[in-house]
Amino acid sequence: MTLIKRRDLLAGGAALASLPLLGRAAQAAPLGVGFVYVGPVGDHGWTYAHDVGRKNLEAALGDKIKTSFVENVAEGPDSERVLRQLAKAGNGMIFTTSFGYMNPTIKVAKQFKKVKFEHATGYKRSKNVATYNARFYQGRAVCGTIAGHMSKTGVAGYIASFPIPEVVMGINAFTLAARKVNPNFKTRVLWVSTWYDPAKEADAAKALIDQGADIISQHTDSPAALQACEQRGLHAFGQASDMSAFAPNAHLTAIANNWGKYYVERVGQALDGSWASGDTWWGMKEDIVQMTPYSKAVPEAARKAADAVRDGITAGTWDPFQGPITDNKGKSRLGAGKALGDGDLHKMDWYVAGVES
């Protein structure tokens, strides 16, 4: 009779556990790529778009990589634990897809120097932390063009979350484009101090409509405002992905985020050894910012004008922030023929003429 000691069991277990590792090492081990999401993959918005990008990555690079994701990770201390786990699990590359992961990403990256980190929408970088973002304001210019054509009252309502540069440049790009069509166009901004509060967003849309706006744009995440417009028989733009399922008549188009292209390029660089930290801000030219199909409510003239803006931005011949630009206090901000640099955009804290905030 053999006595099986606990120590033998442990040793045996360890040996067994290491077997799959040996097996993997024998082939060229696939690069583990981890994704950290702030919301559920089914949010039909921000996180959903990132997960589509992850699937594109898998389709493009096949068995050279192995992806995994963790969803609903709260920004802050909890994310640090998740990041550390992903790094320990052997991932060679980790994408952290929300602004609030910035400090945890930098911190964990210091401890795992061999892991390459990519942080979306942040501004802190290090040797193994790169940052990336998309020029969503380009899509706002397309929406603004459509709004300029379609609004009868000449007043758009804009449901905005917080006055950070990202949101401010969207409001400005939207208004500048709309005023190219209708010089008297006004954008009435309603700050709701939240990214997500469906009931409040719906009430905000109603308030804007009652005060004369007949088209709604939003920089908050729920489709509630679209539903409010659907009930009132008015139109609105979706946020972050096609939201037409929620409001088939009201939804005109939405700005969609096509992260896949960036993910394929960066992971490819990691595989061939050419990856380096840096900051990437891609837009329509790189096909990372896309417009979802226009609904049939968009008239032919607006459709053509919107396509012209989109194609112009893609070709680099149409700049949403082309001078001259005057702010809403009457001060000249940019001379004729000049363009705003990325640095100016990143710290934008003023509104163009026509914005009522």
Add this chain to the structure above:
Amino acid sequence: MTPEITIAILMTVVGASTPILLAALGELVVEKSGVLNLGLEGMMLIGAVAAFAVAATTGSAWLGALVAMLAGAAAALIFGVLTLTLTANQVATGLALTIFGVGVSSLVGAPFVGMTVEGLGTLFPESLADDAWGRILFGHNPLAYVSLLAVVLVVWFLNRSRAGLILRAVGESDEAAHSIGYSVIGVRYLAVLFGGAMAGLAGSCYSLVLTPLWADQLTAGRGWIALALVVFASWRPWRLFLGAYLFGGVMTLELHAKAAGLSLLEPEFLAMLPYLATIAVLTIISLRRSGARAGAPACLAKPFRASA
């Protein structure tokens, strides 16, 4: 301000106030029986997701509202077993119920993200809500009328009915009520179940009326406003009714003032106003010497163990 806008604002105020009123009314009865259930937000979310799931699967919004009440009551039952039978700490259990509600509603709701349902619609035929007065009287969502009826019924129940008297006795002096033969735990169970059902119905108001869609944390913290409202109203149903419309009015007028280009106060300040008002009322209550006891039930949040 044109009459059109005034009516539109009024309609929005009623919409925003109704779920707060429903949830707070349930909590008021719970607290009158001497139990503090801080799980309102969780029970509202469970009600909201249950209503949406049922309405999306069966196509009947009314059935959804009914199931929301049952689901809210079921969540309250968990709270009841823990705090009443097992005498666990009510504050901790209530907070846990909220966190549980957030998680379970997200889990149940996951397959329903991105769907829409036909909401509850209106109670009266549209021809009645044709002109201005018609809209004000008949144009609201069905739950708004339910909430008004509920206020009247709760006032009658607490002040005029024998059962209401027993409930208040249990909340004011559990030992005395027990010694003359009333089942303290039994009464409290019924109150907690009622509170859960009302919170569930309040939750369904979001997923079936205000924003007929499902998304995580749909109620976005309204349960906490309802909790504050009970204190704000110093446990009186009529004051609760006024308070609900005051809170709903402030939330709506804030948006309208901003949309009209008036910025009276910072939005962040307005967001904290309901809680600030509650603190102010609490301060006033405790400053009034005679009124110090007038508000809160004496046995609030005190666990009861039957002696012999």
